Amino acid sequence: ICFSECGYDYECLLGEGCYGSVFKGIHREDRSKKDGEPRPVLAEVAMMLRLGTSCSSIIKLHDWMENDVGFILIMEVPDQSMTLYRYLENCGSIDGGTASRFRQQLLDAAKHLFSCGIFHGDLHLENVLVSESSLDLKVIDFGCALAIDDEPFESSDYHGNEIFCPPEIDDQPTFFAEPAYVWCLAAMFEKIMKACETNEWCYIIRLCLARDPADRLRLDQM
Template sequence: MTVVFSSSPFSSFVLDSSRHRVTVSPAGSMERSTKAKSGSSFFERVLKGLKSPFRRRRDEEVVEFSQSEMEDFEPGLLGASPPPPEASFEDVPEEKQRKRKTVRSFFHKCNKTIRNLFLCGGQDRSRHPSPEPDHKDHEGESSLLPQEEPLISSDHYHPSDLELEDLAFECGYDYERLLGEGCYGSVFKAIHRADRSKKAAIKCITTYGVESYLEVDGEPRPVLAEVAMMLRLGTSCSSIIKLHDWMENDVGFILIMEVPDQSMTLQHYLDNCGSIDGGTASRFRHQLLDAVTHCFSHGIFHGDLHLENVLVSESSLDLKVIDFGCALAIEDEPFESSDYHGNEIFCPPEIDDQPTFFAEPAYVWCLAAMFEKIMKACETNEWCYIIRLCLARDPADRLRLDQM
C-alpha cells in the first residue's frame, strides 16, 4: 500500500508500506487525482477510525484483535468499567467550581469556533437569519441543510444558558441564574469573579438592524437608544435602576446594571402580600412619582411603565423602575401613536384615539393606573379624587405631574 502525504506545493512524501521506505518526489510528478484530494477525505478516515477503535490493518485486510490483546487494554477503554460515584456539584469547593466553569467556557468557545469554520464559513449566523426554505425540492430531500439552519426564529432569539455563562465570563462575572426574557433580550443575575460581594443584573440585547440609535456626549458614534437613555438619566435618582457599565459585541449590546437584593416585581408583591398599610402605599406612590418626574425632567418618556417594570425590595420596600427598551426622547414629541410599544393594560387612551400623543399626560395616566392598583391593595379610598382627575380620557383634562 502506498500513502501520499503532501507537505507543500512543491514536494510530496510517498510512504510505501510494502517496502518500509519513504521517498520524496516533486509535486509535478504526482498524478492529478492525488492533487485533487481534499481535506474532507482526512476527516472521513478519522471518522472511520473512531467507528472501529479496536481494529487494525494488516496486508490490506481488517483483522479483529484477539481476546488476549483486548485484555491488555484498561477496562475504562472498553466501556465495561462501572460509572463513577455520583457527586453533588455543591460539594465541590467554590474555587474549583469557578475553574470548571472557566474550562467549560473555553471548550465551548473552541467548539463554536470550529463549527463556524467548517459549517458556515465564518459567517455570523446570529445576526443574519438564513432565508426561508424552498419547499419545491426533490422527493424525500430536505430543503434546509444542517449548516443553513437559522439560529434566530421568526419570533426572537434568546441565548442558551451556556451562552449566557460565556457572556458573564467576558464581563468578569460568573453566571448565577436567569431573571427574565423579553422581546429583544435576556437578563440574568451574576456575581463578580474578583469581588464576590458584588452582584449585577446583566442584560443581553440582540440587535437586528432595526433599532434606534442616539448621539451621546463622549461617545464617538451613536449608541443603542436604551443605553443612551440610561446614560442620560445618570445615577442620582434612587428609584431608577442604575447602569454600571455597558459594551457592544458582534451580537448586540450588554448592559451591566445594579440588582436589588431579595427583590420582586411590584405586580408580584401586590398579588402576594395580601393587603398593605397606608404608610407602605404612600411610600410606593412617592417613589414612583419621583422616578417619573426624574425621567421627564431629563427628557425621557419611559414608554412601558407598568407594575411588572418596577422592582421592590422586600427588606427596605425601595422601588426601582427598570427596562428602558421602549423609551423615547421627549424632544421628538409629539410622538406617533404607532411608536408606543408599552403594556396594553396601562396604555393611555389617546394612543388608540389620536394619531399622536405627548409624554406628560401619558405619564400621568400610567401613574394613576398604577396608583389605583396600589390603592386597592391598601383597601383605602384616599386617592380616589386624584386618580379620577388623572384618568380623564381627554389628555388636556388631566392633572400635570407637578400637581400630583
C-alpha cells in the same frame, strides 16, 4: 454570553423575554451582584446614560459592552426583589404607610425621567422592582423609551403594555409625554390603592385618569 470575559462569574438566569435574556452575575473584584441583559439596545443605553444615577427609584446602569451576540447591559440588581405586580399579588393587602411610600417613589421616578427628557414608554407594575426588605422601588426596562422634545410623539411609536396604555394612544394620531406619564402613574396608584383598601387617593386618581389628556393634572400637581 461569556461572563468571564466581562469580569463576572455567572450565577443564574433571571428570565427571558422577546428581546433577550436577563442573567445574574457577580463581579469578580468587588463581589457585587449585577444583572446582565443582551439585546440590541444602543438607544436604551443612551437613555440610561442620560438619566445618570441621582434618582434612587430608577435602576442604575453600571456598564455596557458589545459582543458577537449584540450588547450587554450591566445593571444593579436589588437584594430579595420582585416586581411590584408580584409583590402586591403575594401580599394581598398592604398598609397605608407602604402604599404612600410606593406612590411617592413612583412619582419621584416619573418626575426625574420627565426632567431628563425621557418618556419611559412602558411604565407599569411589572416594570418596577421592589426590595422586600427595604421596600425601595426601582423602575426598570427602558427598551421602549423615547426622547422628549417640543413635538408630540406619533401614537404608532408607542410599544408598551396595552393594559397601561394611555387612551390617547388609541384615540389620537399623536400624544405628549407628561399627560401619558400622569395616566400611567394613576393606573398604578389605583392598583396600589386597591391593595391598601383605601379611598384616600380616589379624587386625584380620577382627575389623572381623564380620557382627555388636557383634563388631567400635571406631574407637579400630583
